[in-house]
Amino acid sequence: MNKDKLELLKNWEFKYSAYGLTLNTCYFDDETIAPKNGQDYRYARLAFMAGERHKIATDPEVGKLLKELKDDDLDEVNKRKVSLLIKNFEDMSKIPQKEFEEYTALTLKSSAVWQEAKKRADYSLFAPYLADLIAYQKRFAAYRNPQIAPYDVLLDDYEEGMTxxxxxxxxxxxxxxxxxxxxxxxxxxxxxxxxxxxxxxxxxxxxxxxxxxxxxxxxxxxxxxxxxxxxxxxxxxxxxxxxxxxxxxxxxxxxxxxxxxxxxxxxxxxxxxxxxxxxxxxxxxxxxxxxxxxxxxxxxxxxxxxxxxxxxxxxxxxxxxxxxxxxxxxxxxxxxxxxxxxxxxxxxxxxxxxxxxxxxxxxxxxxxxxxxxxxxxxxxxxxxxxxxxxxxxxxxxxxxxxxxxxxxxxxxxxxxxxxxxxxxxxxxxxxxxxxxxxxxxxxxxxxxxxxxxxxxxxxxxxxxxxxxxxxxxxxxxxxxxxxxxxxxxxxxxxx
Ligand SMILES: [Zn+2]
Missing domain, CATH: 1.10.1370.30 (Neurolysin; domain 3)
Structure with missing residues (x-):
């Protein structure tokens, strides 16, 4: 039944947004009040949490559910929701869990390195991290949509349809x-x-x-x-x-x-x-x-x-x-x-x-x-x-x-x-x-x-x-x- 499936989707949305809230709270805290020396401890656990959320996002059960809902007769709101979620699901599922966790850890570390590099006005400290980040993003873009130029894949992430x-x-x-x-x-x-x-x-x-x-x-x-x-x-x-x-x-x-x-x-x-x-x-x-x-x-x-x-x-x-x-x-x-x-x-x-x-x-x-x-x-x-x-x-x-x-x-x-x-x-x-x-x-x-x-x-x-x-x-x-x-x-x- 359509109604049951939408209920299942709602449960999944709740769980996913609960992880989102936790992670966002920690990010906000990290950018505003958290002591710098606690970074290593925090970042290790944040990367783990992001990985857990990634697992929820790429749960094959939700993939199956979305596919079924796609063929159902949905109202405008649910239709849009399902279409956006399918895109996210497919994008995320194509990125191996391990690589995603490594990448999350890299972004946390490189943000900290960037702060230090900026303080010292020395780009050379940050350059190797930038190279790594770009390499990851290029690889992820190729996993997600190998037919399209990697930069176009990324442009679409921030503004749907723009190339x-x-x-x-x-x-x-x-x-x-x-x-x-x-x-x-x-x-x-x-x-x-x-x-x-x-x-x-x-x-x-x-x-x-x-x-x-x-x-x-x-x-x-x-x-x-x-x-x-x-x-x-x-x-x-x-x-x-x-x-x-x-x-x-x-x-x-x-x-x-x-x-x-x-x-x-x-x-x-x-x-x-x-x-x-x-x-x-x-x-x-x-x-x-x-x-x-x-x-x-x-x-x-x-x-x-x-x-x-x-x-x-x-x-x-x-x-x-x-x-x-x-x-x-x-x-x-x-x-x-x-x-x-x-x-x-x-x-x-x-x-x-x-x-x-x-x-x-x-x-x-x-x-x-x-x-x-x-x-x-x-x-x-x-x-x-x-x-x-x-x-x-x-x-x-x-x-x-x-x-x-x-x-x-x-x-x-x-x-x-x-x-x-x-x-x-x-x-x-x-x-x-x-x-x-x-x-x-x-x-x-x-x-x-x-x-x-x-x-x-x-x-x-x-x-x-x-x-x-x-x-x-x-x-x-x-x-x-x-x-x-x-x-x-x-x-x-x-x-
Ligand atoms: Zn702004």
């Missing part, structure tokens, strides 16, 4: 439009943003974060904010979403916009249909997820109206730095575009160029055109070419991001994709509601809108389908280009 051919076209367009716009901006009169980089003690920044959390509606009933080297979001369930932030005492905008960004992710996790809790429908693709964090960070967070919601508090906390700085001047400063070294601190205009560089490097690493040895030199050459800047050391160069150390390849392109998808959603949202009018002491009208039109669906639809449903149109990067051109031509008086 190198799609991204090549997308990044070509960005390069063609953004590079000349950036040159025009650089020739224009510079905007003063020096006050952003004065001394802003961490303790006082924390006070400001409380105010911004209030405006965003990120409250303790469902959200928690911790601290880590690299801000991230972890959605344990719809009503338990953890974000982290990082504080640079000489850059006040960094913590503000990291928080808004991560809360954008947090809202997605929070507003997914509660019926999807603990199921595969909670696994939203990276590009869609990023569209919601970028939307809050840039399209809402960098508006004058949003800044006005916390600016008086900000001036009150840091009168010595901002007492003489007008809202108008602060707003212009957080929207300044200029080439910089660090992706996470980059402005909206140069950000996609940071991603373009990572995409080109990953693609060439996987098709064998680039080697991990001396990859820092290739990295530096790209930064010179696209952003016109010299990279002073590996910490501010190739070692700045955590992703590769965790074995995440094919993930970066979704960041640029997310920004572009956000532009399309905002365009539609502006037709439906008055965005500036929806921002005062809170932004619930905006978060409700996103919940209803996007986030609620979870992973029920792939990106293209969801965009068509929401905006009436498939993905169209022209909205993003138009947005960037309009915004920066106006801000820098280019017309």
């Amino acid at each position: 190198m051919a799609d991204y090549d076209q997308f990044f070509e367009l960005l390069k063609k439009e953004i590079v000349p716009l950036l040159h025009d901006v650089q020739k224009a009169k510079a905007i003063d943003d020096s006050f952003l980089y004065l001394y802003y003690p961490r303790q006082k920044q924390l006070l400001l974060m409380e105010k911004i959390k209030d405006v965003l509606g990120f409250d303790a009933s469902w959200g928690y904010m911790g601290e880590s080297m690299h801000p991230f979001t972890c959605g344990f369930s719809q009503d338990d979403v953890r974000v982290t932030n990082a504080y640079d005492e000489h850059n006040i905008a960094a913590a503000i916009y990291s928080l808004v960004h991560e809360v954008g992710h947090a809202y997605y996790e929070h507003q997914i249909d509660k019926d999807y809790a603990g199921t595969v429908l909670k696994n939203v693709s990276s590009g869609m997820h990023e569209s919601q964090s970028r939307l809050l960070e840039n399209y809402i967070g960098r508006r004058k109206k949003f800044i006005a919601s916390f600016y008086p508090e900000l001036v009150k906390i840091f009168p010595e730095n901002l007492g003489d700085v007008s809202l108008e001047a602060f707003w212009a400063a957080v929207n300044v575009a200029k080439p910089s070294l660090i992706r996470t601190d980059a402005d909206e205009l140069t950000y996609p160029l940071h991603i373009l560089i990572r995409y080109e490097i990953e693609k060439r690493l996987f098709n064998g055109e680039l080697d991990t040895k001396d990859l820092n030199k290739a990295w530096n050459a790209y930064y010179k070419e696209y952003l016109g800047i010299e990279v002073p050391d590996d910490a501010r160069g190739i070692l700045q991001d955590i992703h590769w150390s965790q074995g995440d390849f094919g993930y970066f392109p979704t960041y640029a994709l997310g920004s572009a998808v956000a532009a399309q959603i905002v365009h539609k949202m502006a037709e439906d509601i008055d965005i500036d009018d929806s921002i005062d002491s809170h932004i619930s009208k905006i978060t409700d809108y996103l919940g209803k039109h996007i986030q609620h669906y979870g992973a029920l639809y792939p990106l293209q389908e969801l965009l068509e449903k929401t905006s009436g149109e498939k993905f169209n990067p022209q909205y993003y280009i138009d947005y960037l051109k309009t915004k920066y031509r106006k801000l820098y008086n280019l017309d």
Whole structure:
């Protein structure tokens, strides 16, 4: 009976999500508060736990069940669930258990090595681990789908349906439009943003974060904010979403916009249909997820109206730095575009160029055109070419991001994709509601809108389908280009 089979599936989902919760809690703990010297003990057991979960994922019984369900007459939700689970099952089953455990142990170790290498600004420490991670990922991709280029297999993991051919076209367009716009901006009169980089003690920044959390509606009933080297979001369930932030005492905008960004992710996790809790429908693709964090960070967070919601508090906390700085001047400063070294601190205009560089490097690493040895030199050459800047050391160069150390390849392109998808959603949202009018002491009208039109669906639809449903149109990067051109031509008086 169909009903019995769905009940069995539910039991399996519960068991699998219980392991997921345990592992995620440990990962969050490891990134935030766990003492460094306990790593070896923790990692050995975490690798074991990941292996146990892998066994549940690849249990032949569940494989059989999914195959039977596939032929049944299912509703839309269960149909999508089963199709996603079958793909996961097949992918996982093709990777031998032992290799999977070895790989998990390697990612944990290489993350720790990356941290150390970054601290010492020495890429050579990390290079052999990067080579191993790529070798594993190439091998896994070949097990999973030998007909397709390994990098395409990985791109699809993060954004269903996206391939190198799609991204090549997308990044070509960005390069063609953004590079000349950036040159025009650089020739224009510079905007003063020096006050952003004065001394802003961490303790006082924390006070400001409380105010911004209030405006965003990120409250303790469902959200928690911790601290880590690299801000991230972890959605344990719809009503338990953890974000982290990082504080640079000489850059006040960094913590503000990291928080808004991560809360954008947090809202997605929070507003997914509660019926999807603990199921595969909670696994939203990276590009869609990023569209919601970028939307809050840039399209809402960098508006004058949003800044006005916390600016008086900000001036009150840091009168010595901002007492003489007008809202108008602060707003212009957080929207300044200029080439910089660090992706996470980059402005909206140069950000996609940071991603373009990572995409080109990953693609060439996987098709064998680039080697991990001396990859820092290739990295530096790209930064010179696209952003016109010299990279002073590996910490501010190739070692700045955590992703590769965790074995995440094919993930970066979704960041640029997310920004572009956000532009399309905002365009539609502006037709439906008055965005500036929806921002005062809170932004619930905006978060409700996103919940209803996007986030609620979870992973029920792939990106293209969801965009068509929401905006009436498939993905169209022209909205993003138009947005960037309009915004920066106006801000820098280019017309
Ligand atoms: Zn993000």
